[in-house]
Structure formats: C-alpha cells, structure tokens
Amino acid sequence: MNFVALFQALDTSQSTNSKRDALITFIRESDPLESALAVEALTDRARGKRLKPSALKQTAYLAFGGDRWLFEECYSAVGDLSETLAILFADQEKSPEITQPVLADWIQSQEELGRLELEELANELLPLLKAYSKDEAFLFLKLSSGGFRVGVNKGLVHDAVAQAVSMDRAVIEERLMGGFIADVDWLRRLQSPVTQDELDARPLPFLLANPLIENDLNSLDPSTVLVEYKWDGIRAQLIKTRETIRLWSRGDHDITGQFPDIVDAATALPSQLILDGEILAGSPDQLLSFSDLQTRLNRKRITHNLLKTHPVFFRAYDVLRRDGEDIRE
Template identity: 35%
Template sequence: MKAFAQLFLSLDETNKTNEKVKVLKNYFATVPDTDKMHMLALFTGRRPKRQINATLIRHWAIEASNIPAWLFEESYHVVGDLAETMSLLMPENESSSSKTLTEWIAEINALADKTEAEKKDWLLTSWAMLDSQERFVFNKLLTGSFRIGVSQNLVVKALADVTGIEAPALTHRIMGKWMPENYTFDQLVQEQTASDDISRPYPFFLAYPIQETSERQKSAADVEASLGDAEQWQAEWKWDGIRAQMIKRGGEIFIWSRGEDLATEKFPELHSFLQALPDGTVLDGEILSFRDGKPLPFNVLQTRIGRKNLSKKILTDSPVATIVYDCLEYEGEDIRSKTQAERRSLLEGLQGNSAYQEVFRLSTLIDFNSWEKLESIREQSRAMIAEGIMLKRKSATYQVGRRRGDWWKWKIDPLSVDAVMIYAQKGHGRRADLYTDYTFAVWDGDKLVPFAKAYSGLTDAEINKVDYFVKRNTLEKFGPVRTVKPELVFEIGFEGINRSTRHKSGIALRFPRILRWRHDKPKEEADTLESLKAFLED
C-alpha cells in the first residue's frame, strides 16, 4: 500500500506530463504483478465495491479521532474531502503497513460477509496500522471516492514503455469486463490472449471540437481554412444520446457504453437486431429514445438510465433505437484500418439486409458541396434534436481516443442567459478552500429564482476573485453553503432545456456551465424566468 499511496500523491503533486509518466513507469517497474493489475483496475474505473456505508465510517472516524462530532463536521466543511478529513484528524502513526495493495483490496472485498461489529473492529485496527498518507488513499478506496488526476492515455503510455507493447493494443486489452482477480498481468502482455474475451469492445475514436475558446463556433470560412476541400469530408448529424458499441460474437451479444459500462440488459429493444447480425460484427453508434421514427430529447432517455429494473411504463414512455455510424469488425475481422468510406459501405450492406431497420438505423449522410451550405444546414440541428454536425475525412481510419485531424464535431452555439449568482459552496480536492460551486438565478418579477448550478468555465484568476467576493459578501450560512449578495452576473450556457416539476423554477438545464463573467452588466439586467421558458417553445 505504501508504494500505491506514494504513486497517488506523486501524481497529485505534478501537472507535468513527462513527470507523471516517469512516476507511473517507476511504479510498474517496482511492484508485484498483482498490484499492477489492481492499479490498472482502479485507474480505469474498476473500484472495489463499498462494503461499509458512509454514515458508519464517519461515526467510527469521529471515535478514532477522539473529537466532538461538531468539530469533525466543521473540519470536513473546511477540508472538503471526507477521506482527507479522516486521515488528518486521526492520531499520527509513525509505522506503516507491509500489506500490498492487492492484500488490502482483498480484505475490503471480504467485508461483505462480516457483521457490523467485525467491520468496525477491522476498520479501527486498519487505521492504526497506516501512516497518514496511506490512510488517506485507503479511505479513498474504502469510501468509493477514489479519483486520480491522470488520463488513461498516460497510464497506457507508461505501460507501453515498460512492456514494449504498442499503446493502441494495450488500450484495447484493458477494455472489457475484466477484473484484477481474473485477469493477470501475464495475460495482459501476451498477445495471443488479446481476443480471448469475446465481449471486449474496441477503444472509441473521439472527435475533436471545432470551436473558439469562448465556445462560439467557427464559421464556414474558418472551417475551410482548417479542413480544406469539402469534397474530402462526409458530414452526419451529431446525435445527443448514449455512445455505444454493439457486439455480436460467439453467438452472444454485448452493448458497451463509452464509459465502459456493460449495458446489454438496459436496452432489450436492441437485442433482436443484434442477434440477427452476422457473427463477428462490432458496430459503433448512438442509442437514443425514438418514437414515430423521430429522435426524442435526451431527458426522455435519461428516465431509464441508472434504473436497475425497466418497468413496462418506462419501456413504453422511452422506447429506444440506435443510429449506427461505423463498423469496426466484420466477419470476425478487425476493419478499423480500412477507410471511412470502405467501412461505411460495409455498414450500409449490414443495415440494408436487416429486418429490424426501425431500431437499427443508419446515420444519414448530409448532402453538401460547400462549407457555406453545410453551415446553413447546421442551423437545423436543434430541430433535428442534434447537437450539431460530425465531420469525418473519407480516407480516415478508425483510431484510438481523441485525435486531431480526421474526426471533428462542429456543434451549434450553446443556448445562454445572463444570471445572478446567489449561492456559493466550496469545491473539492485542490479547490477545497475556494468557493467554486455556484447557484444562479433569474428574475421572476422582483424576485430572483434559482434555476441552475455550475462550477466550470472560469479561469483560476477569476475563481480567486469570486472567492474573495463571496467571503466578504456573505448574507447567510447554511452548513457549507453561503447565500451571497446578489450582485455578480454571469452568462450561463447550456445544451438543452426541459420542464421539471422537481425544481422551483419549473425547468431543468442540460450541461449548464459558465461562459463568461458579465462585468459589464448590472444585476437588474439579468434575464427573466419568462425568457428562459421561451426556449421551451423553440
């Protein structure tokens, strides 16, 4: 655990890419193979299941810290991170544990069969065995809050340098439904095992955005200057759904989301078309709610996301289909090295021969002969329930991750309103002592009505200025939340808007974020609830 705790803290302390890779390579070179696989699992979202609820952990942490509950809670509000708060408040321990990461995770998993008393005894004993750094990382694992400030690409790069295996191959091998208990490091690095898991998806190819830093999208002239002749490109709508790979191998079907969640059972409407595909087929596309041949807004699909059981009502209210735009495997052969045009031709053949075209839909190619014409078509995006347009070079191969050059997304400008900040709360991690999470309101008559929260879009310098304002203009305190003097105005951007009975304003926004600080606008000139609701009619 000491080596893993040091890795975690070393990565957290640097923003330099080369230094992060160096730290990762050192970890891979010095720990047992089992720890390597558990580290890879944690860094790719495969965290151990939480075995003790947060309330019990807090109670026992207060007991171990030997301080009043109110002081613990006040400390938590200041620190902003439960795992760090617990590690700071407990008595110092000079010794450290000799147990490996693998051994600690095995003990955490074994808690499933323990009584509450046994769990408490184990946890208090464990805390006493760890130094403060180890305890912090241990608490992260225990509470299910483990996050790390390093991309999967950097982890793969370090692993590629250590093993001599190409990064794209490793990226593919660490996808799928493996867990460190059943997938060894030897299996990972042996090429012949790369295709053993028939459920394994391919790494997703991600488009790069065509946009200005202000989020205002580029014009046709800008796009032409960047991408050249329009004849070299194909254009499709950018759908607002769930990106997914749909797999038929070995007589079995699998649906993977981009977040590497196996979601086969969540979309039973797609099973028939997948079962009818030729064996050895992998498709890439978007899952959306569909009715009467038309896509529905994302909030309709959202009603079934995260549900363990899909009731008849949910299936009726939010029926789904998939719009497929790429074919990655055909007749058992990896065809990602074929051109975009070649893969499209194979995809059209598959879809044209399907008896399930209502749910197996083909992404329509947009007919255009100039960037000016395509820019005009792009203005229809919201009417199409789309976010904009995807541009794909006809000669492009299917690549790994986000790459500049061959796939671009040309989104429409976000919807936006000017709003007044009325509440603020401290952030987490390195921003735990700064007010970075804000609630915004618009005018309803002479009252300000909250309608959205946002915590992204400001520079570090702007965050510091807002924090300074909050600390000197607090009107009330409600736990970690402060009511502030309604004075600062910000332009809030969002992708969509829907009616909501759960919110006081009667609306809910999709992806709200701060576009800019409106220093030029007094609070009286902020937008109204009526102007927000007008977007519902568009």
C-alpha cells in the same frame, strides 16, 4: 515502488505526461499483485464499499464521545471524510512505506473490519489508523469506502498499461473490457499474442465528408450525386466477429459499454460484419435530440431506467465488411 508512492507522484503532478510516466514506472517496477490491485482501483473496478462511510462517521463519533460537534466542525472544514479521519487519527510525523506492497494486506484488513459491529470496528480501526502515516490512512480509508479519485481517468491508465507492456492500446482496452482479474498473472495475460478475432474487432478508417468549394459545386452533375441527411448523432462502426461485438466511435474510442442496447440488438446480425453508421437517440419512428444522446455518454453505470428514458439505436449507412471480406471500393 508501491501504491502509496504512486499516489504521491500522481497527487503532486499537474502534468498528464508526468502522471502517465509515473503509472508506467509503477506498472513495470512494482509487485505484480500490487499493480493489478492499483489498476483495479484506478479504473473504478473496485470491489464495492468494504467500509461504509456511515460506519466510519459513527466510529469518529464514538472516539469524540460527547464532543461529536468538534468532529463535525473538522469534517466541515476539510470536506472529505477519509481525509478528515486521516488528519485526526493518523501519525502525522510518520513517513509512509513507499516500497513494500500494501494493497493486498489493506484489502484483507478492510474486509475483516467490514464484518465487525460498530463498537468492535472503532476498537480495531482507530489503533490501526494511528499506526499509519497520514497518506497511508487516507488511502486505506478512501479505497475501502469508495469514491477514490486521484486525477487520472481510465483512458490514461489504459494508455500507461499499453506503453508499459509495449502493446497497442486498443488491444489492451479490449482485454481489460472483460472481467478483470487482479492477480499476479494479470500482465502475463495482457501480453499474450493477439488473436485474429481481436484484429477483426478493430475499426476500419472512417470515411469523412470534405467541404466543397464553389468550383466543385458548379461542376457536379445532379444525376450522379446522392444527397444524404445529416443525422445529429455519433458516427460509429458496429463490428461483430465470431466471438464479440464492439462499437467504436471516431478516434478509435471503444464505446461498447455505453450502449448495451445496441449490442443486444446486434446479436441478431451475422458474424464477420462491420457496419458504418450513426448512433441516434430515440427510435427510428421517433428521434430524440442530441442532448438526449449526451445523457448516455461517459456513464459508469447504464441503469435499466436510463435505457427506458433515453433509448438509442444504430442507423447503418454502409456495409464495410461482410462474411469477413472487406467490400469497400
């Protein structure tokens, strides 16, 4: 099973479970380098645009000569540049190769094509596309020009990897968060024994509020009750071990990468520490709204400008672990 076969399985399925099963099978059965490069692409860790969309479009213009309007009509009808080129130039009758690895060869070809001048690119790329099936040409172009989407998110891929190697998903996400190296040893590295620091970086169960019924409310002694303001943010645990800093939201979601400003501030904290608290937009002196906080969520890139226009901070409620000791009551 290669990446083309995986794409076909993912593209024809509307079921999340079916997509997960296809990913698990692919990871377990495919060539290790093929699966590594596929995970790199599916989790948006790809190595940039090896072929710029503008160069691909100019290549099509050269192929159509004075009838470039005809290409524009086709492009307008299809709506996707890679798919348009695959329909126009690939071998529509050819069946794709679905067993032998393809990604390493594709990446090498894309890098070589990316170094060519426009006319040379057209001379090399068009015959190459004609030798591919439609699916092969589409994937080759989509992976080379960026923006590859196939209906799976990073979380689903991480879940599939964890199940494929029978490891805890949190450990897999922790290990994939660092610099991902797409090589034949990627699965062996992921399956190495869990370290104590990785265990220490896991969140503790969140203590959540429960509604009071009227009888409970009437029985409360005001002198023994503490009332705290309900902050409009994201409940989180900030963890600093000897080797790393992690930020977890409820549901065991690792959101460290979305809040580099909080991570930077946490470098001043002592190690072996877990703080329970809330991520809030703005600053302690000037709070912003929850909608401002939402602007920071699910971003693929956290730019310097975004950090300036939508700052956040961590308001600690409690210390759960100090000097490596669990101090919860």
